[in-house]
Amino acid sequence: METKEIQKLIDYISKSDLDEVNIETSELKLHIKRNTGATVQTTQLVAAPAPAALPAAPSAAAPAPEAPAAPPVDANAGLIEVKSPMIGTFYRSAGPGKPNFKDVGDSMAEGDVICIVEAMKLFNEIEAEITGKIVKVLVDDATPVEFDQPLFLVDPS
Structure with missing residues (x-):
């Protein structure tokens, strides 16, 4: 599997x-x-060498689960939360010294990679489900995140 x-x-x-x-x-x-x-x-259970962690994982051909868009947050009317689809460690870039996928003020389109969530040594690219502009990054780089935890605030207009 x-x-x-x-x-x-x-x-x-x-x-x-x-x-x-x-x-x-x-x-x-x-x-x-x-x-x-x-x-x-x-x-x-197979006696094979363990697969190495992929730098930008699970597969470029098959998109990783995408963060679902939530209804607008009261304190930030009109903004949409992009949430983590899994438990893991949040990374803003593909590796140390590499540029962030998206920063505050950057535009994003559906399908753009916006971050990585590492779970069990697998690096899962999180793709945008909406088009908009990133207003705020809610999680620090290399910190643990929970399932459904807000990661970004996005202005869809």
């Missing part, structure tokens, strides 16, 4: 009423449990 398939499964479970899923194949054992803090546990 590839990383993008696991991420699709996690997204499906987060939208469903399921609280726990166990999947076991000859190559992989996967246990996903939803509580106040999500837990994802995978075990590779």
